Amino acid sequence: MSARIIDGKAIAAGLRAEVAAGVARLKESHGITPGLAVVLVGEDPASAVYVRNKGRQTVEAGMASFEHRLDASTSQAALLDLVRRLNDDPAVNGILVQLPLPGHIDPAAVIDTIDPAKDVDGFHVVNAGRLATGLPALVPCTPVGCVILAKQVHPDLTGLEAVVVGRSNIVGKPVAQLLLAENCTVTIAHSRTRAVADVCRRADLLVAAVGRPEMIRGGWVKPGATVIDVGINRVAAGDGTARLVGDVAFDEARQVAGAITPVPGGVGPMTIACLLRNTLEATRRQHGLEAPG
Ligand SMILES: NC(=O)C1=CN([C@@H]2O[C@H](COP(=O)(O)OP(=O)(O)OC[C@H]3O[C@@H](n4cnc5c(N)ncnc54)[C@H](OP(=O)(O)O)[C@@H]3O)[C@@H](O)[C@H]2O)C=CC1
Numbered sequence: 283m284s285a286r287i288i289d290g291k292a293i294a295a296g297l298r299a300e301v302a303a304g305v306a307r308l309k310e311s312h313g314i315t316p317g318l319a320v321v322l323v324g325e326d327p328a329s330a331v332y333v334r335n336k337g338r339q340t341v342e343a344g345m346a347s348f349e350h351r352l353d354a355s356t357s358q359a360a361l362l363d364l365v366r367r368l369n370d371d372p373a374v375n376g377i378l379v380q381l382p383l384p385g386h387i388d389p390a391a392v393i394d395t396i397d398p399a400k401d402v403d404g405f406h407v408v409n410a411g412r413l414a415t416g417l418p419a420l421v422p423c424t425p426v427g428c429v430i431l432a433k434q435v436h437p438d439l440t441g442l443e444a445v446v447v448g449r450s451n452i453v454g455k456p457v458a459q460l461l462l463a464e465n466c467t468v469t470i471a472h473s474r475t476r477a478v479a480d481v482c483r484r485a486d487l488l489v490a491a492v493g494r495p496e497m498i499r500g501g502w503v504k505p506g507a508t509v510i511d512v513g514i515n516r517v518a519a520g521d522g523t524a525r526l527v528g529d530v531a532f533d534e535a536r537q538v539a540g541a542i543t544p545v546p547g548g549v550g551p552m553t554i555a556c557l558l559r560n561t562l563e564a565t566r567r568q569h570g571l572e573a574p575g
Pocket residue numbers: 328424447448449450451452453454471472473474475478491492493494512513514515529549550551553
């Protein structure tokens with residue numbers, strides 16, 4: 283048996299086209315151009331990939347892109363000042379501060395300073411709390427991307443045994459919240475989980491967000507399960523160049539799974555598409571416009 287490969291690249295392209303159409307309608311009917319500000323402090327390889335792809339796709343969707351690249355030695359006070367200026371700038375509808383930040387900056391203080399209405403990452407405690415309590419929220423992009431990809435296989439996720447490996451605030455916890463809202467029975471595994479392979483083997487829907495290259499082996503996957511691989515890990519290839527791999531051993535898992543996302547071309551492109559969708563939605567709400575039915 284060989285798994286169906288879930289084509290995140292194609293699904294993300296479709297979602298970006300929908301967002302572009304929404305942006306065009308907003309411009310035509312209200313003269314509003316959504317604007318997304320991205321702040322990058324220092325150099326982080328994962329963030330560099332993300333920023334490169336995103337700047338181009340923001341402009342392709344018809345939005346304004348504002349990039350702020352700051353030196354790695356930038357003080358926390360200077361970064362908070364920039365965030366406050368972006369909060370007050372009416373041309374900026376979405377703000378994303380790339381994580382991780384240099385060690386001398388407290389990420390919680392930065393996220394807490396972002397206006398929740400412009401928090402298109404969905405990382406502010408107000409948005410996390412609204413998601414957890416079932417209120418409308420700006421929802422983290424990668425978790426939403428995971429759910430959209432899972433729904434390609436199971437349009438209704440109700441009743442599935444879902445196992446999420448990883449409990450970070452940016453991926454593991456919010457993806458678990460979204461799957462709970464979709465009526466899955468959700469287990470969250472982490473570095474202190476006993477017999478993690480056995481826990482994974484229970485999953486009809488397995489979401490891997492660990493940050494450990496190819497940790498999840500073929501034998502951890504229940505036959506026929508749907509596997510969503512969030513991991514983005516750069517590893518050295520045989521010839522000395524860098525290669526991108528997920529948190530799942532893809533060549534093994536595809537022999538067992540019913541469906542699986544590839545890396546690259548799976549969750550990564552969905553993250554950017556959902557970021558653009560959040561930016562459009564945030565813009566509409568800031569102007570008192572409801573999303574069209
Ligand atoms: N595709 C995309 O768009 C995105 C991809 N990513 C990628 O997703 C991955 C996860 O990111 P992120 O959530 O930020 O990572 P974090 O490092 O913040 O969290 C990793 C989680 O995995 C758990 N973990 C670590 N080792 C093990 C283990 N041996 N067994 C079980 N659980 C373990 C940790 O547990 P504990 O809490 O106990 O330490 C932690 O909860 C990374 O590869 C990252 O690059 C991230 C964001 C977007």
